[in-house]
Amino acid sequence: MLDLKTIRQNFDTVQATLNRRGGNYDLPTVIDLDQQQREIEGTRSQLQARSNEIGKSVGQKIREGADPKGPEVAALREEGNQVKAQLGELEPQERELKAQIEAILLGIPNLPSETTPDGKDESENVEVRRWGDEHLPKDSAALKPHWEVGEGMGILNFERSAKIAQSRFVALMGVGAALERALITYMLDRHTRHGYTEVIPPYLVNTASLTASGQLPKFAEESFQCKNDDLWLSPTAEVPVTNLHRDEILTAAELPFHYCSFTPCFRREAGSYGRDTRGLIRLHQFNKVEMYKFVRPETSEDEHQALVKDAEAILQGLKLPYRVIELCTGDLGFSANKTYDLEVWMPSSGTYREISSCSNCGDYQARRANIRFKETGKKGTQFVHTLNGSGLAIGRTMAAILENYQQPDGSVQVPEVLQPYLNREWL
């Protein structure tokens, strides 16, 4: 959520920065409503002050021995009732205005960072670097797509999953399930060794949590909802982990918090009918290891770079070729001010596919979630900065392994770093 005070004081700058994303955001209305609200608040708080005064003096008079039913007290009561009647009109107006402002603000995305490149859509994203050209498979043309490999080996089963649930689900069988588990463990082991605290959060989250991290109210159709309860299936560990510290005041000394969290993720993928219909790329349920940081504002840019490196380390460990893309303003996610995507090489299609997205959300989520920190000895509080990044999406990692480690004879080699976890060299 953007800071109302900032919008008020730097209207033109905020509007211009927001425009870099494209799209239309109704800031003038916010300002207008805010002005109305503040006017009413001024009047209301004066009336409130008078009402408080009356209340106090009634009490005092009675204590001093005035007749509670006498004319002196009755006059005050009468005035009190009048003030109250006026308040009764103003209060609902003010509440309504505040609600309208809040509703609009919750629908406005984060401001892009100054360093985020301008662009209208993903075609204008900027490649930052590539890694692992020496690991590119030799004869890509002969390689099969990962679903054919997996189904051929009997480790991926899409048909039966459609029977159990729907399309866009998969069952992992035998060594496929073991590979999934090995990847999860490998990633968590690596991140915890580098100072991330492992978290297994609830996979069902309430409306307040989804609002805090930015999925609601705008993207309700993207999440699965439990009809009988105020609960949704979490679309990413980012949601529960953000809310670990919702409505908390942390102390400066305990920051930063670095978390890593393995969770299943559930997404309706509404509006992506027909895209990536085969394979592991776009499923309603997938596993992911997420990294998440709560940091002091002045460190967030460095923490962001480090986060990307931590995600890259997984791909490098697996020797999977990838490139790093910086998203342009038009492709930036709702809560992010700056995002790097990691895209892994998929030989069967000859393309790089997103396997990790590492975002700096600045204080945007922290405002929505009301997560602040306090400097000991200093007055007041500040919002923390939050960052999140996949480290990595497990299903897509498996897809990349099945394709990149595929041999001409159809067998698949196990990446070296996973061999200890799987106790085998070949799938």
Added chain:
RNA sequence: GGAGAGGUGGCAGAGUGGUCGAAUGCGUCCGACUUGAAAUCGGAUGUCCCAAAAGGACCGUGGGUUCGAAUCCCACCCUCUCCGCCA
């Protein structure tokens, strides 16, 4: 699912109609004592709105009673304990 208890400041915990934004303890900060530290003593210390003063809001949430509500009434949410069931 049945019965009961409870939600108060960073934490613990008092407060059952006005003098309560809220005792006390812990924690934190400043100072004294000390070579230094601990202990001890003195003082300070909630958050939010408003540019700020003044003022206002906030004792789970939302309503109600009252001149006046942390305190009384209603509804809802959540937590805990016991019983039952159960991974």
